[in-house]
Every structure is written in C-alpha cells, then in structure tokens.
Amino acid sequence: MELIVCIDPGHGGTASGAVNEWRCEKDDNLRLAVAVGAILSGCGVTVRFTRKADEAVSIADRKNIANNSGAVLFLSVHRNAHFDKQANGLETIYKDLSSIGFANCVHRELVGLGIFRDRGVKQMDLPVLTSLKIPACLVEVGFISNDNDNELFDKYFNQHAQAIARGVVAALDKDYRWGDDMRRYAKFDDLPDWAKPTVKKLTEPDRDGNVRLAGVGNNVLDLSEDMLRLLVINDRSGLYDQCREKYSG
Secondary structure: OOOEEEEEEOOEOOEOOOEEOOEEHHHHHHHHHHHHHHHHHHOOOEEEEOOOOOOOOOHHHHHHHHHOOOOOEEEEEEEEOOOOOOOOOEEEEEOOHHHHHHHHHHHHHHHHOOOOOEEEEEEOOOOOOOOOOOOEEEEEEEEOOOHHHHHHHHHOHHHHHHHHHHHHHHHHHHHOOOOOOOOEEOEHHHOOOOOHHHHHHHEEEOOOOEEEEOOOOOOEOOEEHHHHHHHHHHHHOOHHHHHHHHHHO
8 A cells, every 4th residue: 555645845936935034934844845755755655745846836736736646644844933033932733633643743753852842732724724635734843033943943954854754654653554564574685675775774684684783693673664664764864874973983
C-alpha cells in the first residue's frame, strides 16, 4: 500500500503572507515544507505538494489537490504573526476530532525540541482545513514578526524539519498500515534501498550478510519498518554525523 501525504506550503506568489522587513512568510513556508517532504520521501512516503515554487494557489485549489491526491494526511506549513512583536512561540491547529491525533503527533515532536515557546494545540475552522476528506493540521512555526523567533527558525531549521517529519511518521504508524508494516530486517541485502545508506553508516554486516552494530560482536539487529524510517529521519537531519564529530574529536 502506497502511503501519500499532502504538504501545503502556505501562501505563495502575490500572497506573501506575513512580512517582517525583507522576510516573507511564503518563502519560509516553502523552504520548510520542501525540507520535510524530502525527509519523508527518503523514508518511503510519497509526498504531494500544493505548490513547489513561489506561485499563487487558491485555497480551493489547495483543498482540491489534497482531496484528489490519494493522500491520507494533509499538513499545512506556516509562520505566525502579530502586531505585538513580543508575541512568540509555535502552535498546531487541527480541523476536527478526526485530526487531533495527527496534530498531537506533530506538535509533540516540535515541542520536544525545547526551542520555541509552546502555544498549544488548538481547534480552529481555518479555510484551508475545512472541507477536507482526510485528517489535517496546520503548524505555525514561530512568529515571523518576532526577530528572536526568526533567529530560532533559521538556527534550528533542520531540527524542526526533522521533528515535523517524525510527527507525520508517528501519525502514519498509529493510524495507518504501511505496505508491509510487520516485516522486519536482519540481512543488509533485504533492506529497502532508501534505508541502506543510513544502515550502512551505523552498522556492518557479518560474513552471512546479517546486520549488526559496528564493533559490537555478533549481535544481529532485528530492524522494523518504523525503526528504519526513524533512523533515516535522524540521519537526514545530520544527527549521526554530529555525533561522529563529537566523539571522534
């Protein structure tokens, strides 16, 4: 079973969204949405975007894309704004009770980073979330009107892309079945191609092709599909390279 997620970078084209001097929300939204999509694609999830460039897409067209894409989840990516420049933090908005589980999965991962102030998970009848046939939520990753939030957004960009992707994967694992969600892997050659570079970085096969941690005897690893996806997400965020530099220096 192919799992499809629709990602919506908010605004675009003549709709700049919120603005802080030279900085436009539409650009931050697109950059973060594309990063999240790349991580999910690397985990074997098919991603459909409502836009892939700086172009105007109507609310109706965004919902039409989502409803006809075969997607099982819809995620809209935004930055917040307020006339009070002290307003700050992140929040996640969901459309109805069918979406609260998805919203909680994404929000929990974002808040777990401990970077932005937690403004909570909220239910709102936002136009882009209404009339959707699938669970949907919208993330507001910091206030573009707050200079400190912009610094955090830029400095920890990869971590937030990784956290959102982890939340999506967690929601998929909880509410949907992967094509072969019970399959487990012990031999390197049996791994899906998207997982091999990451597993190769972390392990070494024995003479029989069994996967084991490098330098840890003959303990063969029994890797599940969800574990493979989380390993790939961490790898694409640079986590393992950072650890290698820290402990080899």
